[in-house]
Amino acid sequence: MRNLTGGGAWLVLPAVLLLAAFFLWPVGELVARSFRDPAGAWVHYQRIWEVPAYLRILNRTLVISAMTTVICVVLAYPLAYRLVTASPMGRAVILVCVLIPFWTNLLVRSYGWIIMLNPQGVINSALMGLGLIDEPLRLVYNTTGVLIGMSQIMLPFMILPIAAVMARLDPKVTHAARSLGATPVQAFFKVYLPLTMPGVMAGSVLVFTISLGFFVIPALLGGSREILLAQLIEFNINQVLNWGLAAALSTVLLIATLGLYWIGDRWFGLGRIWGLK
Amino acid sequence: MRSAWFDPFTAATGIDIVSVSGNTYGRVQAMVEAGRPEWDVVEVLPDFQWIGASANLLEPLDFSVIDTSGVMEGDDLVTEFSIPQVLFSRVMTYSTRFDEVPTDFAAFWDTQRFPGRRAFYSRANGGMLEAALLADGVAPEDLYPLDIDRALAKLDEIRDDILFYETNAQGEQFMSDGQTTLGLLPDGRALNIRNTGAPVDIQYAASFLTWSTMVVPRGAPNAAAAMEFLAYSLTPEAQAAIAEAYTYGPVVPAAFDMISPERAAILSGGPQMAGQAVLFGEKWWGENLSQASERLTEWMLG
Numbered sequence: 001m002r003n004l005t006g007g008g009a010w011l012v013l014p015a016v017l018l019l020a021a022f023f024l025w026p027v028g029e030l031v032a033r034s035f036r037d038p039a040g041a042w043v044h045y046q047r048i049w050e051v052p053a054y055l056r057i058l059n060r061t062l063v064i065s066a067m068t069t070v071i072c073v074v075l076a077y078p079l080a081y082r083l084v085t086a087s088p089m090g091r092a093v094i095l096v097c098v099l100i101p102f103w104t105n106l107l108v109r110s111y112g113w114i115i116m117l118n119p120q121g122v123i124n125s126a127l128m129g130l131g132l133i134d135e136p137l138r139l140v141y142n143t144t145g146v147l148i149g150m151s152q153i154m155l156p157f158m159i160l161p162i163a164a165v166m167a168r169l170d171p172k173v174t175h176a177a178r179s180l181g182a183t184p185v186q187a188f189f190k191v192y193l194p195l196t197m198p199g200v201m202a203g204s205v206l207v208f209t210i211s212l213g214f215f216v217i218p219a220l221l222g223g224s225r226e227i228l229l230a231q232l233i234e235f236n237i238n239q240v241l242n243w244g245l246a247a248a249l250s251t252v253l254l255i256a257t258l259g260l261y262w263i264g265d266r267w268f269g270l271g272r273i274w275g276l277k
Numbered sequence: 278m279r280s281a282w283f284d285p286f287t288a289a290t291g292i293d294i295v296s297v298s299g300n301t302y303g304r305v306q307a308m309v310e311a312g313r314p315e316w317d318v319v320e321v322l323p324d325f326q327w328i329g330a331s332a333n334l335l336e337p338l339d340f341s342v343i344d345t346s347g348v349m350e351g352d353d354l355v356t357e358f359s360i361p362q363v364l365f366s367r368v369m370t371y372s373t374r375f376d377e378v379p380t381d382f383a384a385f386w387d388t389q390r391f392p393g394r395r396a397f398y399s400r401a402n403g404g405m406l407e408a409a410l411l412a413d414g415v416a417p418e419d420l421y422p423l424d425i426d427r428a429l430a431k432l433d434e435i436r437d438d439i440l441f442y443e444t445n446a447q448g449e450q451f452m453s454d455g456q457t458t459l460g461l462l463p464d465g466r467a468l469n470i471r472n473t474g475a476p477v478d479i480q481y482a483a484s485f486l487t488w489s490t491m492v493v494p495r496g497a498p499n500a501a502a503a504m505e506f507l508a509y510s511l512t513p514e515a516q517a518a519i520a521e522a523y524t525y526g527p528v529v530p531a532a533f534d535m536i537s538p539e540r541a542a543i544l545s546g547g548p549q550m551a552g553q554a555v556l557f558g559e560k561w562w563g564e565n566l567s568q569a570s571e572r573l574t575e576w577m578l579g
Binding site (some may be wrong): 051052053056057060118119120141219220223224225227232235236237238239240241242243 | 301302303306328329332334399400440441443454455456566567570571574575577578579
């Protein structure tokens with residue numbers, strides 16, 4: 001923020017006002033609502049604590065989001081590398097391949113996956129036709145389906161920050177490492193990976209926090225045994241009209257997210273990535 | 278809907294109707310809380326008669342304008358805040374590739390005689406708890422209050438054979454492409470599958486009857502006109518017209534006099550269901566949906 005002190009501070013005023021009116025105030029109202037039950041301020045939190053379903057679903061939500069993040073890192077890192085090292089033409093092709101699904105409607109993509117993954121779908125028919133499997137794999141309406149769908153959607157959020165860091169990195173640093181006697185593997189793990197880590201961390205924070213609130217993908221590809229917290233919140237808002245409980249669940253999710261962010265900032269210095277420190 | 282109900286109503290009363298879709302209980306609550314409901318009449322599921330009333334979101338109906346004497350018998354179809362709109366049902370849908378015809382919910386649990394997976398709606402009030410209790414030998418008149426423990430214990434027996442659908446379209450897909458061989462589906466969806474020629478038929482002896490409901494949000498701007506529209510909707514003519522336009526059954530039995538026997542045979546509440554379909558305990562659901570859902574969620578997580 002050091003650049004914003006001095007005479008230019010008023011430039012951020014419109015953005016701050018917008019955030020305050022359309023983000024901070026509603027979120028504050030939501031949190032307040034979770035304590036406003038006539039039966040007592042803590043009734044909803046007590047229920048979340050006592051009924052095992054809620055904490056288990058919160059736990060599941062965190063685990064699924066973490067798994068999505070890991071899958072995205074593994075897929076995105078090599079792809080980002082190809083993206084920055086490719087010829088301009090190759091770069092354009094990779095970018096389009098990454099971004100077209102990103103621009104496609106979420107529902108269309110989800111139903112596309114259902115068609116691909118279901119027991120009579122393209123993937124299972126192909127594998128069975130090749131004689132690789134005897135009976136269809138269960139790829140959808142379970143955790144596998146959720147992870148496939150979420151990873152695909154989140155991939156651009158991982159690729160773009162990693163590629164941005166890689167593109168800024170001077171290729172001479174790995175050349176220097178090699179010329180000083182490092183093997184390619186050493187050069188990668190000792191020099192290239194640590195220097196591109198900020199991109200990985202930035203992408204991971206984005207993917208993880210967006211995944212926490214995911215609703216459409218788990219609802220469509222997950223099947224009912226795989227519900228995540230966002231579905232539980234929707235149920236309480238739209239079906240049983242227990243907005244207090246929905247607000248309490250949202251608050252718990254918000255606190256869990258902020259808590260994890262704080263841990264990430266403390267141990268991995270996430271703040272540096274956004275240029276705040 | 279427009280040609281069956283709205284245009285004739287406007288012609289008779291001069292009151293225009295603007296229809297919007299996308300109603301959710303949450304939006305009704307948001308409008309009423311804000312003190313500015315935009316809607317005069319909302320079509321909802323019957324659990325909202327109690328959920329909405331207990332949240333103080335509904336306008337009491339004016340029964341000096343609305344005549345409910347023709348409505349079919351059954352508890353809770355008419356309440357202080359709501360009238361029934363049409364009947365629909367959840368019916369046992371089965372693959373005709375079985376050697377025999379499944380006749381009751383016990384067949385749902387008999388994976389030896391009727392192999393394959395089972396389709397249930399994922400929500401607690403989709404009928405799976407009732408089906409489990411009936412399969413376990415509970416008499417239809419003793420279903421409510423539901424013994425959730427007993428129902429879940431029964432569901433444990435076929436736990437790995439159940440495929441839950443989140444949307445009705447998904448349930449239709451499961452049955453039509455054979456991913457499931459038995460399913461509890463909304464009747465309209467089951468008829469769709471049968472009409473496409475898939476090897477699927479409907480067992481009306483194992484079916485649940487329920488209904489959709491119309492309510493007036495508290496503070497609705499044109500409440501008086503809303504009452505007139507509700508009154509119109511319960512005339513035998515209006516009920517027969519809707520039953521011709523959709524495969525919903527009339528809530529006013531006199532409407533069947535204006536419906537052909539072929540048509541009546543595919544409608545909820547028609548002769549094929551008489552004395553067999555079990556009426557959903559919507560009042561119990563209106564009061565217990567939240568707790569029952571928690572229990573089912575726990576069960577699903579295993």
